[in-house]
Amino acid sequence: xxxxxxxxxxxxxxxxxxxxxxxxxxxxxxxxxxxxxxxxxxxxxxxxxxxxxxxxxxxxxxxxxxxxxxxxxxxxxxxxxxxxxxxxxxxxxxxxxxxxxxxxxxxxxxxxxxxxxxxxxxxxxxxxxxxxxxxxxxxxxxxxxxxxxxxxxxxxxxxxxxxxxxxxxxxxxxxxxxxxxxxxxxxxxxx
Numbered sequence: 001x002x003x004x005x006x007x008x009x010x011x012x013x014x015x016x017x018x019x020x021x022x023x024x025x026x027x028x029x030x031x032x033x034x035x036x037x038x039x040x041x042x043x044x045x046x047x048x049x050x051x052x053x054x055x056x057x058x059x060x061x062x063x064x065x066x067x068x069x070x071x072x073x074x075x076x077x078x079x080x081x082x083x084x085x086x087x088x089x090x091x092x093x094x095x096x097x098x099x100x101x102x103x104x105x106x107x108x109x110x111x112x113x114x115x116x117x118x119x120x121x122x123x124x125x126x127x128x129x130x131x132x133x134x135x136x137x138x139x140x141x142x143x144x145x146x147x148x149x150x151x152x153x154x155x156x157x158x159x160x161x162x163x164x165x166x167x168x169x170x171x172x173x174x175x176x177x178x179x180x181x182x183x184x185x186x187x188x189x190x191x
Contacts, residue, residue: 009097013054016061024137029054031136035128052110059085079115087112127165130157134169142179154186
Protein backbone atom coordinates (compact mmCIF):
# COMPACT_ATOMS: atom_id res chain seq x y z
CA UNK A 1 0.00 0.00 0.00
CA UNK A 2 2.77 2.46 0.94
CA UNK A 3 4.54 1.93 -2.41
CA UNK A 4 1.31 2.69 -4.29
CA UNK A 5 0.66 5.86 -2.26
CA UNK A 6 4.20 7.08 -3.00
CA UNK A 7 3.70 6.51 -6.74
CA UNK A 8 0.40 8.40 -6.63
CA UNK A 9 2.10 11.19 -4.68
CA UNK A 10 4.94 11.47 -7.22
CA UNK A 11 2.40 11.76 -10.02
CA UNK A 12 0.44 14.47 -8.21
CA UNK A 13 3.61 16.42 -7.40
CA UNK A 14 4.63 16.30 -11.06
CA UNK A 15 1.18 17.46 -12.19
CA UNK A 16 1.13 20.38 -9.77
CA UNK A 17 4.72 21.51 -10.37
CA UNK A 18 4.02 21.45 -14.11
CA UNK A 19 1.36 24.12 -13.50
CA UNK A 20 3.96 26.62 -12.29
CA UNK A 21 4.12 29.81 -14.36
CA UNK A 22 7.89 29.24 -14.49
CA UNK A 23 8.49 26.64 -17.18
CA UNK A 24 11.79 25.54 -15.63
CA UNK A 25 10.21 24.43 -12.33
CA UNK A 26 9.30 20.96 -13.57
CA UNK A 27 12.84 20.11 -14.66
CA UNK A 28 14.22 21.94 -11.61
CA UNK A 29 12.34 19.59 -9.27
CA UNK A 30 13.83 16.52 -10.97
CA UNK A 31 17.25 18.13 -11.31
CA UNK A 32 17.27 19.01 -7.61
CA UNK A 33 16.92 15.33 -6.74
CA UNK A 34 19.64 14.49 -9.26
CA UNK A 35 21.93 16.96 -7.46
CA UNK A 36 20.97 15.43 -4.09
CA UNK A 37 22.09 12.03 -5.41
CA UNK A 38 25.23 13.44 -7.02
CA UNK A 39 26.29 15.11 -3.77
CA UNK A 40 25.31 12.13 -1.61
CA UNK A 41 24.71 8.91 -3.60
CA UNK A 42 23.19 7.13 -0.59
CA UNK A 43 20.30 9.62 -0.80
CA UNK A 44 18.93 7.66 -3.74
CA UNK A 45 17.29 5.41 -1.13
CA UNK A 46 16.06 8.25 1.09
CA UNK A 47 12.36 8.50 0.21
CA UNK A 48 11.85 11.71 2.22
CA UNK A 49 14.72 13.49 0.44
CA UNK A 50 13.38 12.36 -2.93
CA UNK A 51 9.87 13.66 -2.25
CA UNK A 52 11.20 16.86 -0.69
CA UNK A 53 13.42 17.51 -3.73
CA UNK A 54 10.58 16.86 -6.16
CA UNK A 55 8.06 18.97 -4.23
CA UNK A 56 10.11 21.72 -2.59
CA UNK A 57 8.62 24.42 -4.87
CA UNK A 58 5.14 22.92 -5.17
CA UNK A 59 3.38 26.08 -4.02
CA UNK A 60 4.24 27.71 -7.34
CA UNK A 61 1.76 25.37 -9.03
CA UNK A 62 -1.17 27.04 -7.26
CA UNK A 63 -2.27 30.46 -8.52
CA UNK A 64 -4.32 31.04 -5.38
CA UNK A 65 -1.66 29.86 -2.90
CA UNK A 66 1.59 31.06 -4.49
CA UNK A 67 3.71 33.35 -2.34
CA UNK A 68 4.70 36.61 -4.05
CA UNK A 69 7.83 38.51 -3.04
CA UNK A 70 6.03 41.82 -2.57
CA UNK A 71 5.34 42.73 1.03
CA UNK A 72 8.32 40.98 2.60
CA UNK A 73 11.07 42.90 4.34
CA UNK A 74 13.82 40.87 2.67
CA UNK A 75 14.38 38.22 0.05
CA UNK A 76 15.23 35.75 2.84
CA UNK A 77 11.83 36.39 4.49
CA UNK A 78 10.06 35.82 1.18
CA UNK A 79 11.99 32.58 0.55
CA UNK A 80 11.21 31.31 4.06
CA UNK A 81 7.48 31.99 3.54
CA UNK A 82 7.73 30.13 0.22
CA UNK A 83 9.39 27.14 1.93
CA UNK A 84 6.79 26.97 4.70
CA UNK A 85 3.93 27.26 2.21
CA UNK A 86 5.34 24.43 0.07
CA UNK A 87 5.76 22.28 3.19
CA UNK A 88 2.14 22.90 4.19
CA UNK A 89 0.87 22.01 0.73
CA UNK A 90 2.95 18.83 0.65
CA UNK A 91 1.56 17.74 4.02
CA UNK A 92 -1.98 18.12 2.68
CA UNK A 93 -1.09 16.22 -0.48
CA UNK A 94 0.68 13.42 1.38
CA UNK A 95 -2.22 13.00 3.78
CA UNK A 96 -4.60 12.89 0.81
CA UNK A 97 -2.47 10.14 -0.76
CA UNK A 98 -2.37 8.12 2.47
CA UNK A 99 1.37 8.45 3.06
CA UNK A 100 2.51 7.39 6.53
CA UNK A 101 2.71 10.15 9.10
CA UNK A 102 6.42 9.74 9.90
CA UNK A 103 7.40 10.19 6.24
CA UNK A 104 5.00 13.12 5.89
CA UNK A 105 6.57 14.83 8.90
CA UNK A 106 10.10 14.19 7.60
CA UNK A 107 9.29 15.62 4.15
CA UNK A 108 7.56 18.67 5.62
CA UNK A 109 10.55 19.39 7.85
CA UNK A 110 12.99 19.09 4.94
CA UNK A 111 10.93 21.33 2.66
CA UNK A 112 10.40 23.91 5.40
CA UNK A 113 14.21 24.20 5.62
CA UNK A 114 15.14 23.86 1.94
CA UNK A 115 16.09 27.53 1.70
CA UNK A 116 17.97 27.81 4.99
CA UNK A 117 19.48 24.41 5.62
CA UNK A 118 20.26 23.23 9.13
CA UNK A 119 21.05 19.59 9.78
CA UNK A 120 22.96 17.42 7.28
CA UNK A 121 19.92 16.42 5.19
CA UNK A 122 18.49 19.96 5.18
CA UNK A 123 21.87 21.30 4.03
CA UNK A 124 21.97 18.67 1.29
CA UNK A 125 18.54 19.71 -0.01
CA UNK A 126 19.44 23.42 0.20
CA UNK A 127 22.68 22.87 -1.68
CA UNK A 128 21.02 20.72 -4.36
CA UNK A 129 18.32 23.37 -4.80
CA UNK A 130 20.90 26.15 -5.26
CA UNK A 131 23.04 24.10 -7.64
CA UNK A 132 19.97 23.19 -9.68
CA UNK A 133 19.00 26.86 -9.89
CA UNK A 134 22.34 27.62 -11.51
CA UNK A 135 22.27 24.43 -13.59
CA UNK A 136 18.78 24.58 -15.13
CA UNK A 137 16.85 27.67 -14.00
CA UNK A 138 19.29 30.49 -14.51
CA UNK A 139 18.94 31.10 -18.28
CA UNK A 140 15.15 31.50 -18.08
CA UNK A 141 15.39 33.50 -14.86
CA UNK A 142 17.83 35.84 -16.62
CA UNK A 143 15.48 36.22 -19.60
CA UNK A 144 12.59 37.12 -17.26
CA UNK A 145 14.34 39.27 -14.68
CA UNK A 146 17.23 40.94 -16.49
CA UNK A 147 20.81 41.66 -15.53
CA UNK A 148 20.58 43.51 -12.20
CA UNK A 149 18.10 41.19 -10.45
CA UNK A 150 19.85 38.11 -11.83
CA UNK A 151 23.19 39.30 -10.46
CA UNK A 152 21.67 39.78 -7.01
CA UNK A 153 20.01 36.36 -7.16
CA UNK A 154 23.27 34.71 -8.24
CA UNK A 155 25.23 36.30 -5.40
CA UNK A 156 22.51 35.36 -2.92
CA UNK A 157 22.48 31.72 -4.03
CA UNK A 158 26.22 31.37 -4.45
CA UNK A 159 26.83 32.69 -0.94
CA UNK A 160 24.57 29.96 0.46
CA UNK A 161 26.95 27.28 -0.81
CA UNK A 162 30.03 26.01 1.00
CA UNK A 163 33.37 26.88 -0.56
CA UNK A 164 33.69 23.27 -1.75
CA UNK A 165 30.32 23.31 -3.55
CA UNK A 166 30.94 26.70 -5.14
CA UNK A 167 33.36 24.90 -7.45
CA UNK A 168 30.38 23.22 -9.14
CA UNK A 169 28.99 26.63 -10.09
CA UNK A 170 32.34 27.87 -11.33
CA UNK A 171 32.60 24.80 -13.58
CA UNK A 172 29.18 25.29 -15.18
CA UNK A 173 29.12 26.49 -18.76
CA UNK A 174 26.42 28.67 -20.27
CA UNK A 175 25.76 29.02 -23.99
CA UNK A 176 24.69 32.64 -23.61
CA UNK A 177 27.97 34.56 -23.38
CA UNK A 178 26.28 37.54 -21.70
CA UNK A 179 24.91 35.22 -19.02
CA UNK A 180 28.28 33.53 -18.64
CA UNK A 181 29.92 36.94 -18.11
CA UNK A 182 27.19 37.95 -15.67
CA UNK A 183 27.87 34.80 -13.61
CA UNK A 184 31.59 35.48 -13.56
CA UNK A 185 30.97 39.09 -12.47
CA UNK A 186 28.50 37.95 -9.82
CA UNK A 187 30.56 35.22 -8.21
CA UNK A 188 34.03 36.50 -8.99
CA UNK A 189 36.85 34.35 -10.20
CA UNK A 190 37.14 32.32 -7.01
CA UNK A 191 37.19 32.47 -3.24
